Structures are given as structure tokens and as C-alpha cells.
Amino acid sequence: xxxxxxxSGIAIAALGFAGWMPAAFAAAGDECVKILGYEWSGEKQSMxxxxxxxxxxxxxxxxxxxxLVDIDDNFNVLPELATEWSVSPDGLSWTFKLRQGVxxxxxKDFSSADVVWSFKRLLxxxxxxxxxxxxxxxxxxxxxAPDPSxxxxxxxxxxxxxxxxxxxxxxxxxxxxxxGQTLRLHEDGTGPFMQEQFTPNAPVRILRKNPNYWKAGxxxxxxxxxxxAQEAVAAVSAMKAxxxxxxxxxxxSVISSLKDDPSVQLLQTAASNSMTIxxxxxxxxxxxxxxxxxxxxxxxxQAMVDxxxxxxxxxxxxxPVPVGSPASYTKEAPKQDIELAKKLLAEAGxxxxxxxxxxxxxxxxxxxxxxxxxxxxxxxxxxxINVIVTPADSFWDxxxxxxxxxxxxxxxxxxxxxxxxxxxxxxxxxxxxxxxxDYDALLLKANTTVDPAERNKLFQQTGELLAKEGGLVLPMxxxxxxxxxKGCEGYTPRAQNFNLNFETLSCK
Numbered sequence: 001x002x003x004x005x006x007x008s009g010i011a012i013a014a015l016g017f018a019g020w021m022p023a024a025f026a027a028a029g030d031e032c033v034k035i036l037g038y039e040w041s042g043e044k045q046s047m048x049x050x051x052x053x054x055x056x057x058x059x060x061x062x063x064x065x066x067x068l069v070d071i072d073d074n075f076n077v078l079p080e081l082a083t084e085w086s087v088s089p090d091g092l093s094w095t096f097k098l099r100q101g102v103x104x105x106x107x108k109d110f111s112s113a114d115v116v117w118s119f120k121r122l123l124x125x126x127x128x129x130x131x132x133x134x135x136x137x138x139x140x141x142x143x144x145a146p147d148p149s150x151x152x153x154x155x156x157x158x159x160x161x162x163x164x165x166x167x168x169x170x171x172x173x174x175x176x177x178x179x180g181q182t183l184r185l186h187e188d189g190t191g192p193f194m195q196e197q198f199t200p201n202a203p204v205r206i207l208r209k210n211p212n213y214w215k216a217g218x219x220x221x222x223x224x225x226x227x228x229a230q231e232a233v234a235a236v237s238a239m240k241a242x243x244x245x246x247x248x249x250x251x252x253s254v255i256s257s258l259k260d261d262p263s264v265q266l267l268q269t270a271a272s273n274s275m276t277i278x279x280x281x282x283x284x285x286x287x288x289x290x291x292x293x294x295x296x297x298x299x300x301x302q303a304m305v306d307x308x309x310x311x312x313x314x315x316x317x318x319x320p321v322p323v324g325s326p327a328s329y330t331k332e333a334p335k336q337d338i339e340l341a342k343k344l345l346a347e348a349g350x351x352x353x354x355x356x357x358x359x360x361x362x363x364x365x366x367x368x369x370x371x372x373x374x375x376x377x378x379x380x381x382x383x384x385i386n387v388i389v390t391p392a393d394s395f396w397d398x399x400x401x402x403x404x405x406x407x408x409x410x411x412x413x414x415x416x417x418x419x420x421x422x423x424x425x426x427x428x429x430x431x432x433x434x435x436x437x438d439y440d441a442l443l444l445k446a447n448t449t450v451d452p453a454e455r456n457k458l459f460q461q462t463g464e465l466l467a468k469e470g471g472l473v474l475p476m477x478x479x480x481x482x483x484x485x486k487g488c489e490g491y492t493p494r495a496q497n498f499n500l501n502f503e504t505l506s507c508k
Contacts, residue, residue: 029197029206029225033488033507035059036235037228038249038365040393045200048183049172050122050129054396055411058169058498059226059248060198063207064105065172065189068096068115068151069163073270073495075414077163081110081173081190082151091158091450096151102214104175105195106188112145117176119143119153119166127180131170133427134417137162137447157448160455164414165447169498192219192503203227220490220506232365239264239483245507246491247483248500251365252310255481263486271314271322271477272412272495275370277358278422279405279471280433285354286404286471294344296473298378300336304475307373308366312481316474318467320410320418327415327456329464341381353382360387360407361395364478367407374475401431412477412495415459416447423466432471439465 039056046052049061069085070078077085082096102110122131123140142154153162175188187195192215193207205226209219229235232251238244240261250258250266258264279286279295286292301315315333317323323333345354360371368389375385390399400406408431413421420443421427425435439462446458466472482493490504 029204029223032206032223032225033221033502033505034243034245035224035226035502036238036244036247037226040228041200042393042397043201044397045198046184047187047195047198048180049174050127050131050170051180051184052130052169052498055498056228058500060187060195060205060207061169061172062191062498062500063193063224063502064187064191064195065174066191067167067171068173069167070499071164071167071414071496075164077167081115085163087160087162091160092155094153094155094159094162096153098149098151099214100149102190103212104188104190105210106175108175108188110173110190111148111176112151113148113176114173115151116143116145117178118171118173121174121178122170128428129170130421130428131168133422133424134165134168134413134420136420136424136426136444137165155448158450159448160450160452161414161416161447165416167499168413168417169411169496190214193224196223215503218503220504221502224502236483239485242485244483245485245488246505249365249497250481250483252308252312252481253366253369255310255312258483265484265486267482267484267491267493268312269480269482269493269495269497271324272480272497273364273409273478274316274320274412274474275308275364275367275476275478276408276410277371277374277405277473277475278408278431279473281471282433283404285348285350285356288348289469290344290348291350291354292469292471294341294348294381295378295383296334296467297337297341297344298381298383299334299374299473299475300377301333301475303336303377304370304373308370309476309478312479313476314479316476317463318470318472318474319463320413320421320474321415321459321463322412322477325415327459327463329460329467336377338380341378341383345382350382353384355384355386356405357386357388357403358405358407359390359395359399359403361390361392361399363392363395363400363407364409366478367409370475371407374473401429406431409478411497415463416443419443419459419462419466423470423472434466434470434472436465 039054041053041056044053066081068082070080085096122129137159192213196208197206207224209222232254236254305313317333321328371387442462449455488507
């Protein structure tokens, strides 16, 4: 899932970074570009792109694999393993021409058979990939390879945004016949780096330059050393001490300690992660739509952005589409309305107020503070919310999807994917238990509508249905801040925080 699960199970001492790694790893990859991540999959870490549990897996997956096509922050499609593409006049068949001379790290030549296998594998329920929910429009029998350098996707209805929708985080290409059993521990990609050291739940990953990479002159770095940190102050101390070259997310609470440091350059994305409070719509008291509506009415969204993110973000409207998008059902985030919330609670049978536990952890920077600020905002309406802060290293395994209301976070996605990832009936991570056939039908219609204006109207209707009736409180989108050490160059952060590109990153 693209959830951004920030914290590692590897504790960092608050007074020093270097001592947190076991001695066996202390010098490993010291000559490499040092990347500090913020999410953690622990024992579930995998080299299999179909089996990504968190953004933690993206740190290595997007370094060792390529997708058919890439996208920029505006969801414009860019060539990657495909060099060009076209659609048939009836909109049912998309043809992709493949890059020639590409080899997998095992030495195998890349061909159309690998693309067909990769996508059919994602659609196979036995694979258990989160890709199923966002590739619902694909027909496995419609994915064909007329020749070694051509792939055709034929759908039952026109899918005008197919090139965008196949750029989700799972669609990195693996060799024909590759299985999850093999790929979990041993990658075989076509990407700029190759696996050298990887063990699930180990503190260090090392990736070496692919000498046969298809992009001439890239990657710029000989190797990457990837570690994950959970303690914001210690991580910043490591950055200031020059022990880290690239810090992939700076907690808003410590940005001020870096912004005037001449040895550090801060980089900022546009709307990136969404931060959420997600409740099960089939479980009391959240099964009452008036309770859910009241939960959304108590939020002062701009105050939330200013308090939790120190302004590095923008208000949301309780669905994964940012307010500024043409696909957004509203052009202005909802306003706080305490009196409405009181009225709704009374109508729901809670005239004396409503008490419940809200589970959270520092799953992304600021997530605990968001829960605490939310609880304070809800008090005047009669909510008594007990914020339970759980251990970061076990939150995503033991709490998220297991408690009826938790905080969460999701990376930015195009509307057709973002509205599907956690909210369709076949979604892998149904964190609100939202299962509505009418919602799924509306979204599928949007994703298969050719006219852009009509498609946006359908996205708007889909987002409004989720926002008004679903169990999702989405108060804000994060503008992610990264830190780059002086002497390093060539890294451009992306709003899709899983879509990492280290190809041009280099450090002196």
C-alpha cells in the first residue's frame, strides 16, 4: 500500500545517530550515497514490486526496477521502458513500443513477454497484490505481445487515462516467469541499481550501480546505502553532522533547525501525502452517518495545516483528490461548524456527547500531533476522544486495519487511482470498510469515460460520495520537505513519495 509508514522498528538514540546501527553494519556502504528513509516494513520488507507493504519498500524497489512509463507531478506520462504509445480510434486498444537493448540484472534480455507476465501476475488474485484494486479496468486476456517489442492492452471499455493508471507503485516490470517466492529476497530488475545487501528487517540496504543500465551515463552514484530512522531530532542531528546525504522526509517540528544551515538544502514537494482519520463505517458508533458527518464538521482544516505542518501543506476535503484539482468535487475545503456537529450528534442519539479511542503512532511526521489537535478541535462539539499513541514499529501491523478508528496516510495518486486504492470493494487495504457497489460503478465509469470534462464530473461525483458518506476524515495534504547535504546534487523530489528516482543523484 502506498501508505507511508514512517517509522522504523530500529530505535535511534536521541543524542546520537551513529551508534544506533549494530557494529556489523556500522561501516557497511560507507563509501555510498547515504539515504535516510522514514517508513518501515520490518519483517515484511520485500524486493518484489507486487508485494509492497509501505513506502519503505519503494526505497529499493524504484532503484532496481523500471516501469513501462513514468509520470511527473502533473500526471503527464513520460517514457521509461516504453518509448512511445498510441490508442486505437475506438479507444479500446493501447499499443506500447518498447525500448530496445535493455537487460535485466540477471543478464536476460527485456521483451514484451516480461510486460505481459508482470501485469497478468498483478491481476492474479493468487498474487495478492494491492494492484488489483487500481487495475480493475484491465482484462488479463486483453494484455498481449504481438511481437517482442510491442505490448497491447485491450480493454472492454475505453480507458482514456490508461497510461497514467498503469504507473501505480506495483507496476515495475519483472522477468517473464518470476515469482514472489524468488523475488521477495532477490530482485531481477532493469533499473539503475542492483541489489548487493538486503535482508528483511535489517538496518542497512546497499545497492550497487548497474554497469549495463540503458540510460547512458546513469546512475551518477556508484552505490546507495539506505537506512531508516524514527527519531526526528536524532535524524536531523545526523543530517547536520554530514552522516546523511539525503533525508527523504523532515518532520515539520524540526524544519527550523535545518532551514538556516548552510550545509543543507531543503527541497519541498507540492501536495504529497494525505493525512487521515479513518473509521469503520460498519462498526458503532461510526456506522451512523450523522456521527461521521459530525466528525468531519469539527475540523478547522487551515488551523490543522498551520499547527501540525507549520504551513507545509494544504487543506483537504475528505477524499483523496486535492481541492485544486479539476477532478475535485469542491473548490474550497469544508469549514469548521461546531454547532452543526452538536446537532448531528444529538440527532444520532448522543446529545450528551460521544467518547471513543483514536489510535495513532508517528506513522508519518506529524501524525500523532494531528490526532491530538483533532481531539481538541472536537471537544466543543461534545466529542471526548482519547488519543492512544501506540509503538511506531508495530502500528501498521498490529493497529492499523485492526482498530475501528485510526490515523493513516496515503501518497498522492491520480484521481482514478487515489479514489480506488482503499475504497473499492476489492481494495486490499479497506481501512474504512467502505463497500459500495454504486461507488465502484461510478469510479469505473469515470475511468472509462473518454471526454475529459465528463470524466472529471464523474470523478467529482465519486469523490463527493466518499466525502459526504464515507468514514474518511482527510483534513490535509502534506507538502513534503526533504533535506540534501551540501555537495550533493541531482535529486528532484516528487509529490508521489513512493516514486523515487536516484538516477542523477550524486555527492562529492
